[in-house]
Amino acid sequence: MTSTFDLAGSLAVVTGASRGIGAGIALGLARAGADVVGVSRTGGDAEVAEAIRALGREYHSLSADLATLEGAHELVARLDELGRPVDILINNAGIAERAPAEEHTDRQWEHVVAVNLTAPFTLARELGARMLARGRGRIIFLASMMTFQGGRSVVSYAATKSGVAGVVHALANEWAGRGVNVNAIAPGYIETDLTSGSHADPERRQAFIERIPAGRWGTPDDLAGAAVFLSSPAGSYVHGVVLPVDGGWLVR
Numbered sequence: 001m002t003s004t005f006d007l008a009g010s011l012a013v014v015t016g017a018s019r020g021i022g023a024g025i026a027l028g029l030a031r032a033g034a035d036v037v038g039v040s041r042t043g044g045d046a047e048v049a050e051a052i053r054a055l056g057r058e059y060h061s062l063s064a065d066l067a068t069l070e071g072a073h074e075l076v077a078r079l080d081e082l083g084r085p086v087d088i089l090i091n092n093a094g095i096a097e098r099a100p101a102e103e104h105t106d107r108q109w110e111h112v113v114a115v116n117l118t119a120p121f122t123l124a125r126e127l128g129a130r131m132l133a134r135g136r137g138r139i140i141f142l143a144s145m146m147t148f149q150g151g152r153s154v155v156s157y158a159a160t161k162s163g164v165a166g167v168v169h170a171l172a173n174e175w176a177g178r179g180v181n182v183n184a185i186a187p188g189y190i191e192t193d194l195t196s197g198s199h200a201d202p203e204r205r206q207a208f209i210e211r212i213p214a215g216r217w218g219t220p221d222d223l224a225g226a227a228v229f230l231s232s233p234a235g236s237y238v239h240g241v242v243l244p245v246d247g248g249w250l251v252r
Helices: 018-029 046-054 069-081 107-133 155-177 193-199 202-211 220-231
Strands: 011-015 035-040 061-063 088-091 137-142 179-186 242-243
Touching: 011 018, 011 107, 018 035, 018 046, 018 088, 018 220, 035 046, 046 061, 061 069, 069 107, 088 107, 107 137, 107 155, 107 179, 137 155, 137 220, 155 179, 155 242, 179 220, 193 202, 220 242
Parallel strands: 011 035, 011 088, 035 061, 088 137, 137 179, 179 242
Antiparallel strands: none
16 A cells, blocks of 8 residues: 555655755655755755665756846756656745844845745745646745744844745645645754754753753754655645644744
8 A cells, every 4th residue: 555655756846955954854755755856056965965866766956046036947947957847845945144133234134035935935836837737736835933933133034934924825725726735844943054053052052952842952854754744645635834843842
């Protein structure tokens, strides 16, 4: 009997796949049977590529500058050139610019909005249109604890991650009846380069652990199961959800 979590024969696109959460999700999808297109700004995904190919899956490495609309559209064109439809889109790539709100510059705001909100929507719209034409597809955005909370000194990041929830709800409302599932995963505090300022400092690291009911920071692998679930037949009736994977942070 085929597992309801089986992704064999699927092609998944993962942005920001070279490290951190993107690498963890890409490997998780490959373990479930998917072939993967890993997208990164500057490459550096050799380790991920090797691990996925060792599983017997295909891995295609593409570079794209998702801080520009041109970069997003060029990525879609290169995906079309693969000659194989995209079944799963993981909108993972993201950045944060830290500054007190009164000092947050226009450049910082525009940069974060471009990468965290405009590019993910553009990719979802373009690849989603192709999925709608086929009557099937899965799109997963990466939200954040800042989807639910304001944070400090990350006003543009919080705004974009709140915006992600709105885009997910809107797309799910339009596309759920047409075969395309749109959802989001909201990671808790995960050990990545983006959070190194907190988890690398022993005192701050411990302060976060004391706030997390699970008693530990998360790892990129902790996100893989949620991504596989939402990408697989097991998640076929799940639409418009922002799923926290946070060790219980939000319930504390």
